Amino acid sequence: MKLPTIRHRHVDVDGVRVFYREAGPADATTLLLLHGFPSSSQQFRRLIDALGTRWRVVAPDYPGFGHSDAPTPASAGGSFAYTFDRLAEVIDAFCARLGLGRCFLYLFDFGGPVGMRLAEAHPERVAGLIVQNANTYEEGLSPIARELVAMRAGVDGAEDKLAGILTVAMTRAQYEGGAADIEHVAPDGWLLDQHFLDRAGRARIQIDLALDYHRNVERYPAWQAWLRTHRPPMLVVWGRNDAFFLEPGARAYLRDVPDAELHLFDTGHFALEEEAPRIAELVDAFLERHAG
Template sequence: MTILAFPRVAHRYLDVDGVRIFYRESIPAEAGPEAPVLLLLHGFPSASHQFRRLIDAIGNHYRVVAPDYPGFGHSEVPLPASAGGTFAYTFDQLADTMEGFVKGLGLDRFVAYLFDFGAPVGFRLATRHPEWFAGLIVQNGNAYEEGLSEGARDFIALRPEQPDAEQTIRDLLTLSGTRFQYETGIGKPELLAPDGWTLDQHFLDQPGRKQPQVDLAFDYHSNVTRYGEWQAWLQQHRPRTLIIWGKDDPFFPEPGAHAYLRDVPEAELHLFETGHFALEEKLPEMVPLIADFVDRTWPMPG
């Protein structure tokens, strides 16, 4: 009988500017302290738990670090500024917190996995600290106008002063809205575990959790205005890039994946017949691509 090696995964907290941030970190027994480092940046409305199977698959070979943003998962939920608190739930603030998190852990070089919200957070970090990025793995993380579906454009156009705009956002924060994000575009429903959307909804339904998501939704347009800046960064730095994309994503359709090749022509592009949460259905196909990419990208030059 063959005994497969699985990683030990530590579940920890780190104080970042007074906010308690939860994170998962694999302890790679095979590679030791010199293991390549991956920083996994999650999406909406999820948290680091969305990467559990990926961490189990690769965490014995790499040091994999997956934090929860403020207001997500097991991280602290500071009272939003919009509700009388002092924490502004904007993408700039998420990036500020993740910048502090990376510095707090002493990470100075990693391959970043950017999914959904992880793209605007990750690209903000990249423009501030290009020296941190050994490579990019982009999975349904958009940075191009053509990568926005009509539905996504309509959603991004919502503003607080518009009638029913906030209710439109809150309708997406329901169980049916969360399940829609997982199920739309899926090829084989029997491969989609219900745990993902169930756990996401558990956190969304906790007291004080929905207002941060409303605030972030109203701030999403700030990402679109910075697409040009991120594209210029890609052109200038030409990072080693792997693009793995569920092409039937209802929010970020296939053209958004191809668009990266304009700025990083050497990028590797792999499309899969699945939806937004592509890892849920296509993990067995994606893991070898991720591992091969990291092995060829690491160690850091010099």
């Protein structure tokens, strides 16, 4: 089997050094992989191996994540506001910097609100959506997720509660929770995520983003309207045992995009940890059908 050559690069985006992984022919259809919390582009390594010989695959780390720069947050006296609007602005500029143009978006977790902001701003650039445990519907929010959404600036004790999520036990639980067989979940993922969470200043960044998360839920109706209006080619793959984003949230996409393809897997939030081979096959077939 031929494996792709993966390039590990940085590019300056509005003064932020953004790290990204790239593989595949430069003239091939592009798949932009948008990661979640508390992860980075590393979570897509197996998917890049599977897809990176046929398709141009690009996976950036957001500011404050992985190997990208982590500018001092505005809340700590810096000039960078860690909001989902700002993350989307940086990734939008990143796409322009690389000349990505029209491409398919793979949305996971935080990649959902980042990617939907890109879609709103540039619908003509969206060739299709692949959604993996990225929620856009109220019915997809579990009680745990609703409790987190309620955490916002001014709520007593919110920051202390959010800081309690950034522990190695919680990071590991996000990876292993809901898995059919935790022997399929490599420890590298949650250990590397925790390494970055434990770096100086990173906790403040994640708390700021968590306090901003409620603004994503407020935009759900607008994103649903976007889906109804544009009806993009759409593949939904979902770990149905997700403790944060529930199966009804996956099924809800069919309400606005009836032709969307839905596949549910007996695993948790980080579905690629167990189901990368099957998900890669589905993504490859989806791109083959719609890349023309």
